[in-house]
Every structure is written in C-alpha cells, then in structure tokens.
Amino acid sequence: MKNIIVPVDFSDTSVNAAKYAIEMAKNIPDAKITLYHVYSRISFSSLTSKDENSRQMVTEAELKKLKTNIDNGFEGISCVAEAGSFVETLADYALGNHADFVVMGITGSSKISHVFMGTNTLNVIRNISCPVMIIPPDAKYKGLKKVVFTSDFKDVARTTPFASIKKILDIFKPKLDILNVDSEHFVELTPEFKIEKGAMADKLGAYNPEFSFLRAYDFLEGISSFVETRNMDAIITVPRKHNFLSQLFVTSNTKKLAYHSTVPIIAVPE
Numbered sequence: 714m715k716n717i718i719v720p721v722d723f724s725d726t727s728v729n730a731a732k733y734a735i736e737m738a739k740n741i742p743d744a745k746i747t748l749y750h751v752y753s754r755i756s757f758s759s760l761t762s763k764d765e766n767s768r769q770m771v772t773e774a775e776l777k778k779l780k781t782n783i784d785n786g787f788e789g790i791s792c793v794a795e796a797g798s799f800v801e802t803l804a805d806y807a808l809g810n811h812a813d814f815v816v817m818g819i820t821g822s823s824k825i826s827h828v829f830m831g832t833n834t835l836n837v838i839r840n841i842s843c844p845v846m847i848i849p850p851d852a853k854y855k856g857l858k859k860v861v862f863t864s865d866f867k868d869v870a871r872t873t874p875f876a877s878i879k880k881i882l883d884i885f886k887p888k889l890d891i892l893n894v895d896s897e898h899f900v901e902l903t904p905e906f907k908i909e910k911g912a913m914a915d916k917l918g919a920y921n922p923e924f925s926f927l928r929a930y931d932f933l934e935g936i937s938s939f940v941e942t943r944n945m946d947a948i949i950t951v952p953r954k955h956n957f958l959s960q961l962f963v964t965s966n967t968k969k970l971a972y973h974s975t976v977p978i979i980a981v982p983e
Contacts, residue, residue, distance in 0.1 A: 715744040715813045715884065720803055720837075721776065722750065726818035726850050728783065733977070734816040734846075735787050736854035741884060745789040748776050749806065751799045769794050800836045808842055813880070816846045838952055838980045844877060846947075847978040855946065857885040860979075862922075862949040863936060866893045866909040874951060875916045877981045881949065882920050889922040890943065894935035898928035940976055947977045 717738055719731045731748060738744040752772055776792035784790055795802055807815055819834045838845050862878065882889060891913060893906070902910070910924060929935030940948065 715741050716811055717744060717746045717814045717816055718749050718803070718807055718810070718812045719746060719816045720750070720799075720833075721748050721779065723775065723779070724818070726848075728779065728818075729850060729852070730816055730818035730848040731779070732783050732785075733848045733852055733854045735783060735785055735790070737816075737857075738789065739787055740856070745791070746787070747810070748780055748790060748792045749803065750776055750794045751802045752794060752796055753798075769796070799833055800840050803837060804841045812843045813884075814844055814846055815841060816848060818848050818850065842982060844881060844982070845980045847974075847980065849975055849977065852975075852977060857887050857946045859890070859943065859945050860885070860887045860947045860949055861890040861892050861936075861940065861943070861945045862917075863892050863894070864913065864951070866895075866906055866913070869909045869912040870916070872951070872983060873913070873916070874981050874983060878917070878949060879920075881979060881981070882917075887946065889917065889920045890925060890939075890945070891917070891922045892925045892927060892936065892939055894927045894929050894932050894939075896928065896930045898926045902926060937974070940974070945976060947979055948974060949979045949981060951981050951983050 715738075717734055719727075719734045721727045721731055731746075734746055738746050750772055752768060772794035773792055776794060780790050780792055793806070795806065803815070806812075815837060817834050817837065834845075834847060838847075860882075864873065897903075898906075906926065913924075914922070925939065927935050927939060929938075936948070939945070
C-alpha cells in the first residue's frame with residue numbers, strides 16, 4: 714500500500730495540492746491519502762483537555778468537509794488533525810506511518826512571499842525522511858509520463874539516493890531523462906563527468922535513461938528551458954544540505970526550482 718500524506722492549511726494552494734494528490738492516487742494501486750492538519754498547541758492553564766479535544770474535533774470536521782468536496786470518487790482518504798509544531802509534528806507522523814510521499818503546495822513570487830509562504834515547505838524538505846512532492850499553485854494532474862532527474866554529477870555513487878529514486882520510478886514508470894546543467898560544458902565531456910555518468914548509468918540503466926549535459930550559466934533558466942522544450946511532467950531533485958548561514962543568505966537551486974517551476978518537483982532526501 715502506498716501512503717501519501719497531504720498537509721492542508723485550507724489555503725487554495727494546499728487544497729489544489731490535495732486535488733492533485735487524489736488524481737495521482739487513482740493511478741497508483743492500493744494508494745491511500747491522509748489529509749493532515751497541524752494546529753498550534755495553546756499553553757494556557759485554563760485550557761482543559763476537553764477544550765483541546767474540541768479543537769481537534771472541529772479541525773477534523775473541517776478536513777472531512779474538504780474531503781467530501783474534493784474526493785472525486787476516490788475512497789481511500791482519511792483525515793487527521795494534531796497539535797504541535799508543523800514541521801516536527803508532520804515529520805514524526807510521516808515516519809511513524811511509513812509515508813511514501815508528502816505532497817505539498819507552495820506559493821510566492823516575491824521575496825517577502827518566499828519567506829512567509831514557502832518556509833514550511835522548504836523546511837519539510839530539509840527535515841523529513843521521505844520524498845516531498847511540491848505542487849505549483851495551478852498544476853493539474855495529467856500523469857507523470859516523462860520526468861527529469863537533475864544531478865550535479867558529483868560523487869554520484871555515494872551521494873545519490875538511488876533506492877528512493879528507483880521506488881519513484883517503479884511507481885510511475887515514466888520515461889526518464891537525467892540532466893546536468895553546468896556553465897563549463899563544451900562539446901566533449903570532461904573525464905570526471907564521464908566517470909560520474911558511468912556510475913549513474915550503472916545504477917539507473919534498467920530505466921533506459923537519456924542523458925543530457927546542458928551548458929548554461931543560470932541553473933533555473935537551463936532546467937526551465939529543458940522542461941518546457943521536452944514537455945516534462947515532473948522534476949526529481951536531491952537537495953544538498955548546507956550550513957545555516959548559507960541557507961539564510963544564498964538561494965539554492967532547490968529553492969529556485971520550488972518557487973518558479975511550472976511542473977511538480979519531487980525532492981528526494983539525500
């Protein structure tokens with residue numbers, strides 16, 4: 714059974730992500746979806762356990778109402794509401810319930826919107842143990858027939874989570890492209906890139922991937938052009954972990970993709 718968790722805060726973006734997940738689940742045998750909401754814990758001495766239970770019941774009732782409005786005939790949907798801190802509570806729930814995916818929405822085109830609307834999604838990517846599928850605000854599920862896996866082609870054998878990537882490919886059975894975007898690419902690959910390509914082919918050769926090495930000075934522009942011209946349905950990426958200051962002051966490729974991609978991104982933990 715494939716267990717898909719969809720965090721819902723009742724915003725249009727999260728509801729659209731839930732709709733996407735439902736249509737996707739219809740094409741996955743034995744899939745089930747959990748609409749999941751985390752509400753903040755209130756620390757007042759006057760707040761009784763009865764009050765807490767009431768908050769949970771109200772939230773679950775709202776989730777069930779949403780489920781009725783969007784299930785579109787899919788019966789494998791449950792609703793869960795828990796109190797706590799969003800990222801930590803979701804991570805614990807996903808781990809304890811053996812989640813195969815977390816499906817989330819993301820919004821924000823301005824810098825200030827990035828901070829407020831995207832923080833939760835990007836923090837989930839960094840802290841959760843299963844793949845996170847990021848759904849753009851207006852995305853509609855049309856199948857995942859063609860996916861591109863972006864790789865920096867550095868120490869491929871050691872740093873690429875091949876088991877998780879293979880699991881995704883086995884579920885959706887798409888045509889696989891493997892893309893590297895780098896400003897140093899010329900007509901001929903360097904010996905270093907040839908070695909890493911060989912390591913990648915050794916691990917993913919069963920999926921008959923097509924390799925592309927694109928010379929571009931802007932990573933986002935390069936992959937966006939590739940996705941558009943090749944009509945890709947999703948991007949698979951492995952976010953690299955950086956130190957805290959780097960995360961604050963440097964915009965990573967994963968962040969760029971998350972805010973500007975027009976197709977879903979599947980972020981796989983390193």
